[in-house]
Amino acid sequence: MFEMLKDDIRAVFDRDPAARNIWEVLTYAGLHAIIWYRAAHYLHEKDMPFFPRLMSQIARFFTGIEIHPGAEIGKGVFIDHGMGVVVGETTIIGDNVTLFQGVTLGGTGKEKGKRHPTLASSIVVGTGAKILGNITIGNNVMVGANAVVLKDVPSDCTVVGIPGRITRKKGKKVTGISLDHTNLPDPIAEKIKHLEKVINEWRKDA
Numbered sequence: 001m002f003e004m005l006k007d008d009i010r011a012v013f014d015r016d017p018a019a020r021n022i023w024e025v026l027t028y029a030g031l032h033a034i035i036w037y038r039a040a041h042y043l044h045e046k047d048m049p050f051f052p053r054l055m056s057q058i059a060r061f062f063t064g065i066e067i068h069p070g071a072e073i074g075k076g077v078f079i080d081h082g083m084g085v086v087v088g089e090t091t092i093i094g095d096n097v098t099l100f101q102g103v104t105l106g107g108t109g110k111e112k113g114k115r116h117p118t119l120a121s122s123i124v125v126g127t128g129a130k131i132l133g134n135i136t137i138g139n140n141v142m143v144g145a146n147a148v149v150l151k152d153v154p155s156d157c158t159v160v161g162i163p164g165r166i167t168r169k170k171g172k173k174v175t176g177i178s179l180d181h182t183n184l185p186d187p188i189a190e191k192i193k194h195l196e197k198v199i200n201e202w203r204k205d206a
Contacts (some may be wrong), residue, residue: 007075007095008034015078015098030079030099033065040069074121088116090134095121100145102128108150121157 012025014093019025022157036059044052052069060066064083066075074095079085081101087093090113091105103125107115117131120138126145128154138155149164157166 004075005038007034008077010074011076011096011098016080029063029065030085031062033059033063033067033079033082033085034061034073034077037067037069037071041071042071056058060132068103090114092118093118094119094123094139097121098124100125100127100129104130104131104132108133110167118148152185 008031009025011024012028013019014030024085025031026106034170036055039060040052043055065085067085067087067091068091070089071091071093073087073091073093074097076096077093078098079177082099084102085099086104086159088106092106096115097119099117105117105119107117109115109146111134114134117133119125119131120134120136120141122139123137123141123143125131125143126147128146129143129149130147131143133150135150135152137143137149137153140156141153142150142158143153143164144158144160145148145161146162147164148162149159151164153159153166159166
């Protein structure tokens with residue numbers, strides 16, 4: 001557990017340009033939430049009743065971030081700012097995932113069993129995005145701000161809009177972790193621009 005916490009702290013320095021020193025990083029609400037989660041998850045795995053949920057609620061009170069102790073979270077996870085982030089009970093998060101404020105990894109109803117999303121590795125989920133249901137998000141995916149994702153997303157894609165629409169970045173694999181989730185392609189907007197171009201050409205020929 002302590003090795004994973006080292007990776008979580010390292011992730012803050014790697015992905016937050018405002019992180020200047022360890023003392024500042026130790027004040028981050030997102031890091032606090034992860035620390036509380038890892039302790040609660042350890043107790044949850046030991047089948048200890050009550051206390052894991054109590055710890056998660058205490059963490060929610062102090063950080064504004066709610067992570068169910070039953071969720072499975074890999075190493076190097078970074079929650080930036082984090083207020084309003086919700087991670088459901090059967091959520092699985094891989095390594096080196098970044099969640100911005102207002103993200104929900106939730107269910108879609110009262111179904112039993114696995115009912116929350118599975119996120120692979122090296123994923124960035126933008127501000128206010130919702131990923132709902134027992135779906136899988138592949139490696140190296142970027143989810144745009146306020147997107148609502150309800151279906152599986154293959155690796156090396158970007159997702160934008162409501163409901164989430166999949167686009168590929170020039171057909172090339174996304175390498176590394178890019179936090180630029182403000183300049184994601186929008187296929188609907190691109191099609192509208194294309195239609196406007198065609199209409200204007202028709203008008204010139206008329």
